[in-house]
Amino acid sequence: MSFLRALRRPGPAVGFAIVVLWLGCAAFAGWLAPHDPLKSQIPLQFPLDRAPDGGHFWLGTDLLGRDILSRMIFGARTVIVWAGLSTVSAYIVGIVSGLLAGFYRGWVDRLLSFVANVVLSFPVLVLYILIIVTLGASGLNIVLAVTFASAPAIFRIVRALAIDIASRDFVSAAITQGESAVRIMLVDILPNATGPLIVDACLRLGYTAITIGALGFLGLGLPPPTPDWGGMVNEGRGMAMVFPHLVVFPCIAISSLMLGLSLLADGLREASRAGSHG
C-alpha cells in the first residue's frame, strides 16, 4: 500500500492529520461549533472575550456579531462539500474525454484536444469570473465553472496516460479478444492510470478550495449568509487594520487545508515513485 508507506514520513503524516482534522470539522460541525454560525451576538469582540452565555468567543466575533470559530468550523463543511463536488465533476468529464481521445485517437482526439486548448488559453480566474458573472453566484454554478476550467487539464493527463497504456500488449490482447471498447477503457486502461490521478486529485482539490476562497474574496463566491472562508475575508477586509482577527483566522484555515493536501500529495507521489522503482 503506497498510501500507508507515504504516511511513514513526517511531512505526509502531518498533511494527512491536517486534512483529517478539517474533514472532522466538516462532518461534525454541528457538535464542534460552540455557537450558531449564523446567529448575531455581540459585534466585533476580540479573541477570548466573554460570550453572553458564559462561554468564550475563542476567536472573537465578526461585524455582525457572529462567532468566528463557529463560522470557520462550518466553513470547512462549505469548502469541502463544494470543492469536493466540483473536483469529482471535473474528474468525470476529464476522465471520460481523456479515455475517448487516448483510445480512439484520430478526429475524436483532435477535436477534444482543440477544445481543451481553447479552455486552457484563459487565465483560470478570468474564466471563473466570466462564468460566475454570466450565470450568477451559487454553489451549482461554481461546480459548473470548476468543471469547465479544470476538466481540460485532467483530460490532458488522462489522454497521455491512455495513449501510453493503450500501446501495451495486454490492451492489444483485449482488442484481439473482441472486448468492447467501453470495457477496455474502463477495465484495462483506467485502473492502470489511477496512481498519477490520485496525486493530481489531491492537489486539484486544494487548488479548487483556494479558487472557491478567491471567488469568495472577490465577492463572487457563495451568497452571503453561508459561512465561507473566502467570503469571511472579504467581509472583514475593510476593518482588518483595526480588527485583524476578522481576516487572519479564515486565512489560516484555508492555508492549512491547502498545506495538508500538498504535503499528502507530495508523500503519495514520492511513495508511488519509490514503489515503481521496486
Next chain:
Amino acid sequence: MARMILARLGEVVLVMLAVSFLVYLVLEHNAADVAVKVLGQYSTAEQRALWLAENGYNAPFIERYGIWLGHFVTGRWGSSTHYRELVIDLLPPYLRQTAILAGTSFAIIVPLSFVLGIAAGVREGSLADRVISFVSVGTTSIPEFASAVFLSAIFVFWLGILPGASTMTSGFAWAELVLPVMVIVLYDFGYVARMVRASMAEVMTQPFIRTALMKGASPARIVFRHALRNALVAPITVIMLQIPWLLSGVIVVEVFFAYKGFGTLLYQACLNSDVALIEACAMVSVLVIVSTQVISDLLYTLLNPRIRFGAGAQGRG
C-alpha cells in the same frame, strides 16, 4: 522549422477564433440583456428597442458575431459604459501598471527559484534540499489573498513600515509595489523552484555526470558546465506556462491592494456589467497566454531539437 512555426501560428489563430466566439456567446447571446446592461436598469422598453435596432442587434447571432469580430480585429473595441471612454484608449495605462507588477515579480521569481532549485537538486535528500522543498510546498499552499492578509498584518498593522494600499494616486511609488510583489513571488516561486529541483536532481543521476566526477572535474565545473545546461530545458518551458497562474494571481492581488491594473479593471468591469470592457479584457488576457504558449513551444524546440513538435509540455492547468 519555418513550416512548424506556420502550423503553430495557424493553430493559434484557430484557438483565438474559438475563444472570441466563446466570449461573445457568453456575454452577448441575449441581445435584450445587453441593452439593459448598456442603457441601465431604468431605461424604457422603447429606448432599448431603438438602441438594439441602431446597433444591429436585430440581426441573427452569427451575423452579429461576424461584425463584432471584424470590429475587434480592426481595433474598434466599443466604449466602456462605466468609465465613459473608448475601451482601446482606456486599457493601455492599466496594462502598463500590470506589466510593471508582473514583470517585477517575474524578475524576482526566476533567479530566486533557480538558485533555490539548483541548491536543492544538486544533492537530493540533503538538509538544504529538505528545507527548500518544505518551504516551497508551504509558500505555494498559501493562497494570494491569505498571504496578502498575513503580510499586511505584519508590515502594515504591526510594524507600520509599508503602505496597506497601492492606489498610486500621487504618481508611481516603489514602496507601494513591495507588498503586491511579495505576495505574488511568495505564491509562485515554490512551484518553479520544485521544477528546477526535480530537473536538476534527475540530471545529477545521469552517467555523464559520473564520468565528469571521475575525470576529476571540480563540483562547480560539474554543476555549471555539465548539469545546468541539461537541467534547464524543462524548467524554462514550465516558467512560460506559469504566466497564466501569475495573471490569475495578479487579479486577486490587484483587487486586494487596490492597485490600478488590468485585474482591477476586469473586476470593476464585471461588477458594473461593462460588456465591451469585459470582452476586451478577456481577449487581451487570452492573447497574452497564447503568446507565452507559443514562445514556450519555440524555446522547447530550440533547446531540445529531439522533441517532436506539437508534443507540448504539460503545465499545472
